Amino acid sequence: MGGSQSTRKLSVDNENAIQVSQEALDRIQAQLNAKQAEQPAPPQYAPPPYYDKQKQHEFAAEEAYWARRIENLKRAHEKINSGMHLEYQKTLKEANELFDLVQADKVVNKLPPCQEERGKMLECYSSNPDKSLLCSVLVNEFNDCVCRSRIAAVSASS
Known part of the structure; x- marks a missing residue:
């Protein structure tokens, strides 16, 4: 009961179906193509000649600014690195001196x-x-x- 699927089939005949001939389809397609051909193409925008020169000048100025900025950052980074390197060498030297003192003290205390x-x-x-x-x-x-x-x-x- 209710567990099996129904085996009944139902078919409906559509008596109001419209059949269109191939000639009618061709005429409709030709009219659509004609309407599309009548529509003008969108105008192409061409910027004025001075616009390109102005933009090129702005881009060149911006490139120069960023190049200077990058060079300044590189120099600042090199200064920081050299300072850190000097501090590292100084600390390493102090640590080695302390290590040598401890080693010398151990030698004295080994006796x-x-x-x-x-x-x-x-x-x-x-x-x-x-x-x-x-x-x-x-x-x-x-x-x-x-x-x-x-x-x-x-x-x-x-």
Whole structure:
């Protein structure tokens, strides 16, 4: 019910249809062509001769203006670039100097602290292998030096 399509067909005959002969079509087409031929073509606009010269002069003036403007902008851009390049070189030089100072400081700090006290203590132990208590004063000096260098390193880093 209602789910299938209808198979009925309906045809209508038009009894009022007009048939036009080929001759009538040709006559109508000829009349249309004649009317189009009678209509005048739109006039072609030709600007006066001074107009072209005036426009050319205006265009040339405008081209010259923009060429000057572009050259001025190029020069300003080159000045800015050269200034930036000089600043970059100056900053690079300062950074390298700071880096060299840090590297030199690291070289100085690479040597362990209290080398002199350590040398005296080791010399005392090697010269008195059986009497180590004789070197206690040098051991205390070495220990004090190590403590001072630790305190100096901690205070320098903070």
